[in-house]
Amino acid sequence: MKSYQYIIDYFENAPTIIQLVWVTIFIFFVAVLILTIQLKFLRSRLRKNEKTVAEYRKEYESDLITYLYAGNEEEEISAEQQIIIDKLRSCTSDDFKRRIIVSTLLRLRNDISGEMAEAIQKLYFQTRLISYALPRLKSKKWYIVAKGIKELKQFQVKEVHDEIVIHVNHHKREVRNESHLYLVSLFNFEGLKFLDDLQTSLSEWDQIQLLEVLQKFDDQEIPDINPWLKSENDSVVAFALKLAKIYNQFEVKDALIGLLSHHQKKIRVDAIHVLSHLHVVEAKDILKNNFDQLSEDEQIEFFKLLENLCETSDEPFLLAHTTHQNFEIKLSALKIIKTLAVEKFKSLKYFSTDADYVKIYEFLEYK
Template sequence: MEVFQIQRQFRELGIVEGKPKNVQYLQDLMLRTQAAFIGDNYNKIEIFYTQIPPYRASLQKLRSKKWYIKARGIREIYQMDQEQYIKEILKERNNKNIFVRREAQIAMVVFLGWESLRFLPYLKWEMTLWQQIQIVEKLWDLYPQPDLKRLRKSYTSEKKYANELIMRIIRKFGLREEIDYIIRFLDDPNFDTRESAVYCISSFEPGEEQLRAIKSKLFNIPNTEQQRQLVKYISSLPVDVDLTFYSELLHRGNDVIKLSAAEVLWNKGYVKEVQDFYYRQYSYQPTPEFSLFNDV
């Protein structure tokens, strides 16, 4: 179908600039149905979308001063693969409104894929957990082949949200060769960064050297619950029980960590070791002046 035929058909259906509700209804309909089309039919939908009056309707929304219209315009653009507007969208990646910059950052991933990671150091606002998850899922859906070269270039970023996003990408794509990056943040001063590291490392089986590094970092973690989670993860690994490590937990940890270490040893058959430890720790040793066996 030729472009002029599309435009004439729209006019006959009442899809004209003077009837914005009709225009928006058609846009919403196309956005909801475009995922069901592939091949030539998908390309036709894209052509139809570009001819909805007023022409470049989504671009006009993108240029609106109202944040909710601007955000909607960006979403429509990336949902309908209108890649020609990427330069306009890049200008909004640091918009002061969280919804606008969120949509702009998702659009960057949709259009640029792994290359979009190069913008991480230049983002001025924190990236929420929800936003990180959305970006990871878009990469997974649209660009399932990891680009390690571009990923590793992003490792130099010092932004905490960037560190957390990269760890989530490593986890989602199962990049075992990159888990040293996750281990690096297990004892980070920032709580959320440590939380991401503990969560992400739990999806991997580390090598011998990496496991030693994880055990070492556990003692530097200032949060008991995160320490406990890491003890649980280490105990789940298919390796021999490290009695030296668990003994150190029993003697250096607080009551929660001592209990976690004791539980691991007990469940793995080291009952006597646990009993001996608690006997030494809590058995009552009377002082001479209060001994019942003092000479009368």
């Protein structure tokens, strides 16, 4: 009691700064204590959650499998199926359980195909899970909207097209991206129409995702990509170039040639790359005549094009560039000469004393 009184007296008589420091220490101490207790609960909760999720998942998986095999041809929904629908429906009002049901449905649907997959889809409606996903599209929180779109995409709910298409230019990248993926996943190449109105940039990551989705479809009827190659949105042009390459769109060669004078270097380089891939011979002379005005990246890409499209008449041009300052161009030029005319290549052994030239020559000589 005496020492307690001593501490009180000490604190009351201490300078203000010391009082302040001890108050801060006390606050820190209490904070550490609270966090320690919370940590204990948090860790226990996380462990418990993992266990509970696994249990529920097992239970729902078993229910879903029973549902899939309980159908008969006489009734649309058998009595056994109805019991499972009712059970799952009663669980959907609980956020935690609903999340597990949705993820279990998706997991199962990804593992199966055909009628079974359709049955899972149907169950999504029968359990009224859709009624939880739809209001999300109107949420003010971007991640809820994005989650809603993602779920509707995964369960292929085509009916909400009009509500989703309004998000293609959403200010949050994730929402935009989910809406683009929704459109392409459900409407295939038709879904790409959103590119006509796209005002925001489509990142490389977004483009790869879209192309991956498109490549899953058997029906490969490609729409006219000319308007996208002429788009004012550079990212749309970049994406259209990828489409042109992957789907061998030779018919858009004029638009591709037009892109050789695009204001963005990356587009010009990509255009040369696609022209090379499509073996558009007309591009060669245009680029050759304009070679000195090209940036180094374009020049390198042009030499790659020449590796595909070179002719004997290109020999003087190639010869002139065997001593180019760029290593890759030098390598390309010598490589093409070797392919075109081996004797000519042999005669070039001592053409230059430049260290890189000698190294490249020796490399090609023994290749």
